[in-house]
Amino acid sequence: MSEYPSLDRPEALLEAMLLIRAYELRLAEHSARSGTPGSCTAVGQEAAAVGVVSALERDDLILTNHRSAGHLLARGADPGRMMAEVMGRSHGYCKGKSGSLHISVRELGVVLTSTIVGGELSLATGVALSQTMLGRPGIVACFFGDGAAGEGIFHESLNLAAVWKLPILFVCENNQWQAFVHRRETMLGEHVATRAAAYGMPGVTVDGNDVDAVRAATLAATAAIRDGGGPYLLETSTYRLRGHGEPDDQAYVDRTELTAWQQRDPIALAKARLRAEQGFTFGDFARLDARIAARIDAAFAFAQASPWPDASELLTDVYA
Amino acid sequence: MSEYPSLDRPEALLEAMLLIRAYELRLAEHSARSGTPGSCTAVGQEAAAVGVVSALERDDLILTNHRSAGHLLARGADPGRMMAEVMGRSHGYCKGKSGSLHISVRELGVVLTSTIVGGELSLATGVALSQTMLGRPGIVACFFGDGAAGEGIFHESLNLAAVWKLPILFVCENNQWQAFVHRRETMLGEHVATRAAAYGMPGVTVDGNDVDAVRAATLAATAAIRDGGGPYLLETSTYRLRGHGEPDDQAYVDRTELTAWQQRDPIALAKARLRAEQGFTFGDFARLDARIAARIDAAFAFAQASPWPDASELLTDVYA
Amino acid sequence: MSVITVNEAIAQALAEEMRRDARVLMFGEGVATKRPELLAEFGEARVRNTPLAEAIIAGTAVGAAATGLRPVVDLLFAPFLCYAMDALVNSAGKLRYLSGGQFDFPLVAIAMSGSGWGVGAQHNHNVEAWFAHSPGLKVVMPSSAADFKGLLKSAIRDDNPVLFFVDIGLLYHSGEVPDDEALVPIGEAAVLRRGQDATLVSYAKTVPVCLQAAEALAASGISAEVIDLRTIKPLDAATVLASARRTGRVVVVHEASASCGVGAELAALVAEHAFDSLKAPVQRLTGPDVPAPASFALEQAYVPRPEEVVAAVRRVANPQCSAA
Amino acid sequence: MSVITVNEAIAQALAEEMRRDARVLMFGEGVATKRPELLAEFGEARVRNTPLAEAIIAGTAVGAAATGLRPVVDLLFAPFLCYAMDALVNSAGKLRYLSGGQFDFPLVAIAMSGSGWGVGAQHNHNVEAWFAHSPGLKVVMPSSAADFKGLLKSAIRDDNPVLFFVDIGLLYHSGEVPDDEALVPIGEAAVLRRGQDATLVSYAKTVPVCLQAAEALAASGISAEVIDLRTIKPLDAATVLASARRTGRVVVVHEASASCGVGAELAALVAEHAFDSLKAPVQRLTGPDVPAPASFALEQAYVPRPEEVVAAVRRVANPQCSAA
Ligand SMILES: Cc1ncc(C[n+]2csc(CCOP(=O)(O)OP(=O)(O)O)c2C)c(N)n1
Numbered sequence A, B: 001m002s003e004y005p006s007l008d009r010p011e012a013l014l015e016a017m018l019l020i021r022a023y024e025l026r027l028a029e030h031s032a033r034s035g036t037p038g039s040c041t042a043v044g045q046e047a048a049a050v051g052v053v054s055a056l057e058r059d060d061l062i063l064t065n066h067r068s069a070g071h072l073l074a075r076g077a078d079p080g081r082m083m084a085e086v087m088g089r090s091h092g093y094c095k096g097k098s099g100s101l102h103i104s105v106r107e108l109g110v111v112l113t114s115t116i117v118g119g120e121l122s123l124a125t126g127v128a129l130s131q132t133m134l135g136r137p138g139i140v141a142c143f144f145g146d147g148a149a150g151e152g153i154f155h156e157s158l159n160l161a162a163v164w165k166l167p168i169l170f171v172c173e174n175n176q177w178q179a180f181v182h183r184r185e186t187m188l189g190e191h192v193a194t195r196a197a198a199y200g201m202p203g204v205t206v207d208g209n210d211v212d213a214v215r216a217a218t219l220a221a222t223a224a225i226r227d228g229g230g231p232y233l234l235e236t237s238t239y240r241l242r243g244h245g246e247p248d249d250q251a252y253v254d255r256t257e258l259t260a261w262q263q264r265d266p267i268a269l270a271k272a273r274l275r276a277e278q279g280f281t282f283g284d285f286a287r288l289d290a291r292i293a294a295r296i297d298a299a300f301a302f303a304q305a306s307p308w309p310d311a312s313e314l315l316t317d318v319y320a
Numbered sequence C, D: 001m002s003v004i005t006v007n008e009a010i011a012q013a014l015a016e017e018m019r020r021d022a023r024v025l026m027f028g029e030g031v032a033t034k035r036p037e038l039l040a041e042f043g044e045a046r047v048r049n050t051p052l053a054e055a056i057i058a059g060t061a062v063g064a065a066a067t068g069l070r071p072v073v074d075l076l077f078a079p080f081l082c083y084a085m086d087a088l089v090n091s092a093g094k095l096r097y098l099s100g101g102q103f104d105f106p107l108v109a110i111a112m113s114g115s116g117w118g119v120g121a122q123h124n125h126n127v128e129a130w131f132a133h134s135p136g137l138k139v140v141m142p143s144s145a146a147d148f149k150g151l152l153k154s155a156i157r158d159d160n161p162v163l164f165f166v167d168i169g170l171l172y173h174s175g176e177v178p179d180d181e182a183l184v185p186i187g188e189a190a191v192l193r194r195g196q197d198a199t200l201v202s203y204a205k206t207v208p209v210c211l212q213a214a215e216a217l218a219a220s221g222i223s224a225e226v227i228d229l230r231t232i233k234p235l236d237a238a239t240v241l242a243s244a245r246r247t248g249r250v251v252v253v254h255e256a257s258a259s260c261g262v263g264a265e266l267a268a269l270v271a272e273h274a275f276d277s278l279k280a281p282v283q284r285l286t287g288p289d290v291p292a293p294a295s296f297a298l299e300q301a302y303v304p305r306p307e308e309v310v311a312a313v314r315r316v317a318n319p320q321c322s323a324a
């Protein structure tokens, strides 16, 4: 059983964000160098991931999607086993069968990751139903994107959760992009949270680049859910700083918009706050960076050393 | 080319409602007597159908569903050919291949009827896109139920229509029932129209048992759409007085609720108003009833006399 | 033994399994309304109506199955499965594998299909072959009351996702059902009639059609074996092949259309693994590749008839067809 | 003649047909972003990005097709079709029939599938057989640049709904494409190599595999005919059967799983209509009935290889297998 990181102190939140950033950049660099299929990074969205996951409790369950590294690492997943999975190696969390797109880690409560956009929304209600009917503690956090909010299953999932009063925190990571389509082209209005009203569900939008704000909003939301208030829609407003997948020249991205968001980099914001409010020094950050670089180096080496799955694995794990 | 009835005078609206009522009761009686599969009636919902269709123009197109007799008859469909279709006879509008569930009548602009709940919502956007791109006059009216509003396709259809500013009047016939499930069990809140806000679309609920109110609300909605205002969601609040299909003992229906709605029978309301405001007499109504009874008798006879399709028809109309 | 309808057999299986295992629950559009006896015995938590939304009904079942419940969902008519394909095919069928075996999906999805009610192609489309062509799923389609009961019970106890297809035309057929547990294992075909001259392989509503045909053939001295597949995936190839090797003549009969259907799979298996025993071409007698019509007259013409089965057997039983 | 990639062939077909017919338009997730050249030439009305919503993308295409437009929709990866099944199967495939012939549905739905990108089973599932088992649809799955271009153009001109499958593994294969119109008719298989000893029938990425195998077999004195189906529905049975009757030995090869797949249909057709000419069992060589894995090592093992095709042909070419 892996242990969960305790993300209650500001520097722990920063460290988690730095780990995610370093992890994703290392894999991006690797796929650029090796030409191997690259994963979908969430660079620029670290605060949205860490802020939410840091506010969850041990018994809570998480469902996520193709852009999941931040959720998994914040929850305590081993970057080495994750990289091994992304590279399709036998020590990956899913024996290499998932690759980067559907990594789930049951022992960490990260269940049923689907790369079908909206897939996690279709499954979250059932997971929450199990929690309720089997009398388990722990609510369900379901991460999905602004694009997923356009799929019909968003409507069906939120409505059923509301009618059945299921303990689900719906977390819409609105990163303004849906692969190669800007969110603006897919909906009128700026926010997904406003749709919650249609289901009689609370809906709140929070600055997804401010880790403390996201954590606070999540704590408020989960408190309401744990009080039996039923499901809750939390939208983290953020931005996908890199392309949809690696490599991606982002030729289709508006430079002004990109630059504006780069200037609101969640990691820079967190560091500034730590300097201003906790007296952190550049030296402190340097030590942090070094520690993380070492972890990522070790993880990468572990993954590269992990053997390919045996061909016999092709036919296993199909039926129970 | 069938001709369209002009439903601009109050008595014409009443006559259309009476025709629908008589048509559906005759078929219900027939299936009870003959044991043949019965169709889905909309008894109690005649004002919702007639009020909307009466406000449409010749060039407008209609998409409807399994509970479509009112829409078709109000649009001018021949009850004889409709009954023939319901009975699976060769003179039916669809050669008997549709039966009651997916009757479309292209010459009347009633296109692409689907009995898949939500099917009409999935097709309406494309029909409206054709109207716009081919520079045709005429908007699209899409009839669906409160149950269909729970399908994911409702979300996708309304959102795309809003983003693409398509000329669609979405008409939700909220008859409080979804086959054997009460609307109350499927959503929080009483109305579907409130969901329109999520798409930046106007949404209005009207008393679906008041034919004049429905007609007025529809004229206001279609005026907005024709002015290029994009799609509009109109909810007609009404009640399904009979079962889901014929026969149906309605054992699952709350008697108090049923009685309350029976007392708001749209036909009785229309008659009362004609008496009060236009000086109609019982004699006038009797003459109207007699004329309609004669039409239905003739229609029924026509349908019964219509031959079964030849077995060779089994293999035709598959590919263009 | 007691004689009950297929419909009653289904109700009994559900009640018995819900009684046996508290993790079993059932939901769908109108489930609580249409099964008041289940609602009364097991309560609102375990017998639920749902919104009209097949995708989330199926998805909820898949998510619940992976986390400790054993859901049974009623998806009504098979064409409505078109709204539920992602949950069934991409999630239930694949997430065990893609997760490296971290999850099981013990769920049953029930859907009706077939001619008989004159409801047309949007309510009547035999799509069992779709799921036979999808990994990680099991597919069951019985023909008798006893098999409906025994297979539904086995499906509910199975740790994998099972598509359970109910042929509408059989719902009110009656049959003997054992009074004991009466489980029928998934994956075993049944030889309903022994014969030497030809093998009739079928499932669902065309099984009785084949039995009638076999009766008629017997009268004219041709002895036909009749196999009811009962399970479509995993397919009981051994039983079919053993019979094919004995008779050397195979006629496959089902209502679903031919192209890439279950009959195609059976004919391919026979042609590959019983080739040397074959005395005549493998015949397929299926519904036409057209949408199901509503008109009673046309719907009647849609389903294979006993005379057609008899004619098909006569064709292959005719010595000229023999390759020997 | 000019040599272009499959990807370029698709782009050329789209541009040429949009130029030829103003009713042709294309939309889907990222279509306008990923095809700037089409956007530039035909404008925002005819080249559209959409919300992330496959059901309404497909439904919009169906509704538009019935009322005068000729839409082409890009649904990205084949497993995403699970969200679009109702529009494609229940509406496009059935509403012409159910309406007694009142509507046509001239539309093309493009989807990618197959191994090669290591994306796993939720992006890689060869489901072409599902649509071959659904009425009213046509299904195309080419293997060469020329056929991609010629068949996509024919699909866009066809008055029926066409599922156009793109095998990812072929996207960057190059091939000669005629400079003229270069239409390729839907429903005609191509005999890519003549042979007398055995017939290899395949489509999409396993066609080059079969050609390599035939080359290797030739070296050892076995002459194999290679047929590329190109269209899966309607299937060109005549071409397959004529070859089967000549060679008497048939091996069907595809990446999709076997159960109720296209290979099953082919084997069944051969076993029924070329039976008397068969000298050996009909062999199927297909991808396994498991979800497609992401791991490169496992994905490689998923697709039939030339050696395996060679071995299958040797098995049937071996006189002991002969039924004569
Ligand atoms: C049903 C489906 N359609 C399309 C895709 C291809 N795809 C993968 S990610 C993606 C964009 C998703 O956008 P969003 O939901 O906003 O999540 P984000 O990637 O921005 O985190 C698309 C279109 C898919 N995986 N599944």
Ligand SMILES: Cc1ncc(C[n+]2csc(CCOP(=O)(O)OP(=O)(O)O)c2C)c(N)n1
Pocket: B066, B067, B115, B116, B117, B118, B144, B145, B146, B147, B148, B149, B173, B175, B177, B178, B179, B240, C029, C052, C054, C076, C080, C083
């Ligand atoms: C996708 C789908 N699911 C279920 C059904 C079965 N069914 C037919 S009508 C109906 C109720 C529809 O309710 P609503 O949309 O409110 O329309 P109403 O019948 O009340 O007019 C149901 C469940 C269907 N035809 N299609």
Ligand SMILES: [Mg+2]
Pocket: A145, A146, A147, A173, A174, A175, A176, A177, A178, A179
């Ligand atoms: Mg996004």
Ligand SMILES: [Mg+2]
Pocket: B145, B146, B147, B173, B174, B175, B176, B177, B178, B179
């Ligand atoms: Mg209703």
